[in-house]
Amino acid sequence: MARVCSIRGSRVRSGGKINRSGLAKKKGGIGRHVTKVVKRKVTPNLQSKRIWVPELNRWVRVTLSCRALKTINKNGAYATLKQAGII
Template identity: 50%
Template sequence: MSRQCCVLGRRPARGHTIRRKGKPKKEGGIGTHVTAQTPRIFFSNLRQKRLFVPELGRWVSLRLSARGLKTLSKNGVYATLRKAGLLQ
């Protein structure tokens, strides 16, 4: 199973962590400098949820991001799943 939100389609994003070295100017130093950029992956906050859809009368298992779960609670389960193309 992919690391993807089934409602919003959020996937892992690539980026960098920045290493800084030195003493900040406001602490009496000459300033901090970037010494390295290490590649990393930012993962979505995914949750495995089992939701009841009253219009269908059954339970549905979904892999959602935290933002996708907020979208479901705001717009309703059935309407959001129809818009995402998960229901016919």
């Protein structure tokens, strides 16, 4: 199963981690230098949830990010799921 939020479409992104060495100039060193750049994955915080939709009188199972869960709490389950095209 893909790591994608059903509501917002948040998915795994790639990024970079920069390793630095040396002492900063303001601390009396000769400056910080980049020694290595490592590729890494940034994954969304996905949760598998059952959400009760009173308008449909049933449960809906969705995989969503925590940000999408806050959106459901704010706008309501039926309106958010309808806008996302899930119901």
